[in-house]
Amino acid sequence: MLNLTSKFGRKVKKHLTSEYIIWLTTVSADGTPQPRPVWFIWEEGALLIYSEPTAYKVRHVKANPRVSLHFNSDEKGEEDVIVLLGNAVIDLNAPPAHQMPAYLKKYRSGIKGLKSTPEGFGREYSAAIRVTPESMRGW
Helix, strand or coil: CCCCCCHHHHHHHHHHHHCCCEEEEEECCCCCEEEEEECCEEECCEEEEEECCCCHHHHHHHHCCEEEEECCCCCCCCCCCEEEEEEEEECCCCCCHHHCHHHHHHHHHHHHHCCCCHHHHHHHCCEEEEEEEEEEEEC
């Protein structure tokens, strides 16, 4: 469990609750890191990410649950730099994205921008990836 009450922890919590995109890095079968930007919500001490079930990130998580995540910073490195390390699982008990009020509140316009409906998005992105961060670092 992350300590989100320290000075740095409060910065991390602010990003977890306000950022639109986080970079998820999984590891391919040959050991190559595979970063990709993803949508997420922070709930109950974990990040919830929805994916197409056939996406490589889903295969990677099934083969190796160790992942890292990070937020964008500015080109000068003056914004908060935050890296999270943790374990990911495919959460078979998570409700579909379109049944998650917090997810819809955050990404409804993004879903519309994909020319989809919440229900259509929930069907297409039906694999829920739950990442539990174990450690954090940055400045």
